[in-house]
Amino acid sequence: MNRPLTTKLILLAVTCLILIPGSIHLYQHRHFNTPIVQGPGVTQVVHLSHYFSGLKGTQADTPVFILQGKKPGGKILIMANTHSNEPAGMLAAVIFIENALVQQGTVYIIPVFNNSGSRTTKPGDGYPLYFEIKTPWGKRRFRMGNRNASPLDQWPDPDVYIHYPDRQLLSFIDARNTNRTWPGRPNGLLMERVTYAAMELLRQEKVDLAIDLHGAETMFPVTNCIVAPEKSIKLATLTSLTVKALEGFDNHVEPSPSKFRGLSHREIGDYSETLPFLLEAPIPFLDQPTGPKTVELLLEGKDPFLLRLAKKKKLFVPYDKTGWPMAKRVGQHCSVILELIRQYSRKNPERAIKLTNVPRYREVVAKGVGYFFRNPEKADREKIVDI
Amino acid sequence: MKHRLSLTSLILVIFILLTLQIFSQNPAPEIPKAQLPVLITSAGQSPDVTTVNIIAEEAGVPYDYCDVPTVDLVKAGVGLADKESGPGFHVEIHSDLEKHPKGTAYKTMIFAIGASLKGMGASGLTVESELKRLQSLIDYCQKNNIFIIAIHVGGASKRGAPGSDNERMIDAVAPFANLIIVTKDSNKDGRFDQIAQAKNIPLLQVDNALEIVEIFKKIFL
Numbered sequence: 001m002n003r004p005l006t007t008k009l010i011l012l013a014v015t016c017l018i019l020i021p022g023s024i025h026l027y028q029h030r031h032f033n034t035p036i037v038q039g040p041g042v043t044q045v046v047h048l049s050h051y052f053s054g055l056k057g058t059q060a061d062t063p064v065f066i067l068q069g070k071k072p073g074g075k076i077l078i079m080a081n082t083h084s085n086e087p088a089g090m091l092a093a094v095i096f097i098e099n100a101l102v103q104q105g106t107v108y109i110i111p112v113f114n115n116s117g118s119r120t121t122k123p124g125d126g127y128p129l130y131f132e133i134k135t136p137w138g139k140r141r142f143r144m145g146n147r148n149a150s151p152l153d154q155w156p157d158p159d160v161y162i163h164y165p166d167r168q169l170l171s172f173i174d175a176r177n178t179n180r181t182w183p184g185r186p187n188g189l190l191m192e193r194v195t196y197a198a199m200e201l202l203r204q205e206k207v208d209l210a211i212d213l214h215g216a217e218t219m220f221p222v223t224n225c226i227v228a229p230e231k232s233i234k235l236a237t238l239t240s241l242t243v244k245a246l247e248g249f250d251n252h253v254e255p256s257p258s259k260f261r262g263l264s265h266r267e268i269g270d271y272s273e274t275l276p277f278l279l280e281a282p283i284p285f286l287d288q289p290t291g292p293k294t295v296e297l298l299l300e301g302k303d304p305f306l307l308r309l310a311k312k313k314k315l316f317v318p319y320d321k322t323g324w325p326m327a328k329r330v331g332q333h334c335s336v337i338l339e340l341i342r343q344y345s346r347k348n349p350e351r352a353i354k355l356t357n358v359p360r361y362r363e364v365v366a367k368g369v370g371y372f373f374r375n376p377e378k379a380d381r382e383k384i385v386d387i
Numbered sequence: 388m389k390h391r392l393s394l395t396s397l398i399l400v401i402f403i404l405l406t407l408q409i410f411s412q413n414p415a416p417e418i419p420k421a422q423l424p425v426l427i428t429s430a431g432q433s434p435d436v437t438t439v440n441i442i443a444e445e446a447g448v449p450y451d452y453c454d455v456p457t458v459d460l461v462k463a464g465v466g467l468a469d470k471e472s473g474p475g476f477h478v479e480i481h482s483d484l485e486k487h488p489k490g491t492a493y494k495t496m497i498f499a500i501g502a503s504l505k506g507m508g509a510s511g512l513t514v515e516s517e518l519k520r521l522q523s524l525i526d527y528c529q530k531n532n533i534f535i536i537a538i539h540v541g542g543a544s545k546r547g548a549p550g551s552d553n554e555r556m557i558d559a560v561a562p563f564a565n566l567i568i569v570t571k572d573s574n575k576d577g578r579f580d581q582i583a584q585a586k587n588i589p590l591l592q593v594d595n596a597l598e599i600v601e602i603f604k605k606i607f608l
Contacts, residue, residue, distance in 0.1 A: 233434070233437055234441055237434075237437045237438055237441050241438065241596050242597065245594075245595040245596075245597040245598075252544075253434060
């Protein structure tokens, strides 16, 4: 064996020694599931591919929980983990799935909208792969994902992502971002097929309201708000005013820009009869000038650097030593969803949606998010769905 | 005797203090009446005008809305000359056309104060042209006895340093209003108190914008 070949083999072995142990964690993360209990209100569980078969068998397919009331009425779709590194929405969605009792109308819930994105991480940012929520019966573990789909599922990236159908030029990375690929197309990239499937759900089921749950940096002006296009803005404003008056938290309204394409709050409104809303809860974890990206930062939202910036009035939300705990963010999502439903039902009694047994802001903050989770070990096996 | 005197003095002092306290308290401001039909518009093109529209709807007050009306459009009265919404121009007609047919002159104008460069840009306005438009509308209202209500519900985010866009919008409208309505967080520095006092304008302050629904009911219905 000559010397260069030996060197190459040694280098290959060293590379494998580094890559394999590192990859094992990523492999396990990609295949880790959280068992969710179908609450008493869940009447059916289908997959998104039910509405568009082009997703079947792909990592992008994802469960859709349907909670149908006995009395016909309006319909709402709640989507979470469009960006899987903003998990407060997913936790709120799980609270709805495991607790909500629907008396009138139908609630569709997709807790992990970008399933591929939830099974990868953000390279170079030192994200934790998991986080745990304390419950009265132990801890429940969830995957911490990424903003964009995994390159394992959609590759290669284009040099520039050309949005369909408006042909607006977007960043190449947005081709894997399910909040840039709306309204999608049946023969497009995998993430365009995900949003197309959701559009089909909205159109086929004649859904009245669609809510896309997100989180945004405290240094970003579009945070702690409801983003709504022209057709939804009055309902959003009424909801914002009501939660401020009755529950004491701010959640201002941001108009959806008409010339920025691909976003759920724009395209759902333009390509269906549905009224879209995007809820942004502050997530200090995503701010750039923070300390290490730890689970504690994700859950508590406390950071000394952000505290200093808050004193210099550089943040767009009130921020003090208490940070922005997960319960506050999840509670805001729950209350704003419930209020949007209430106000819509009040204005459209013939399409009313009535549901109970979902906690509002103060209750989630007081009792914690995990208080509202059901124990999968005590549930019937056929009632468990992995997400 | 000494004890009785001091007790009498004490009672007297308490009585005087209580009397002073009662008279020094500001009496609750009387809510003036405004008449329909009413036109709601924006002073500065912030989304706060949507809040005011919703307040009117919740109060059951029929209204017309135009984000950037000119004097000619206001002159055209209810229905705003059948103009239709388009890019940078929005109209909504909710006036009771049976009671106030198209063309009826407006008796009240509500200005939702709050500057938004994005909003002004979308309507093809600059701060200067918006101020000029507002001045012409205020002049028209004053000449034609149209009741002006100035509303600020945007809180601290729609306030700023003296001379900033938001403060200039306030200067353009509030001192000429017949009634000012503000949320407490919009008036933390007492700016609206000062304007109201200097110009002898009734000022109503509320904790949150939804409380204006009840005020609208009292003003209009």
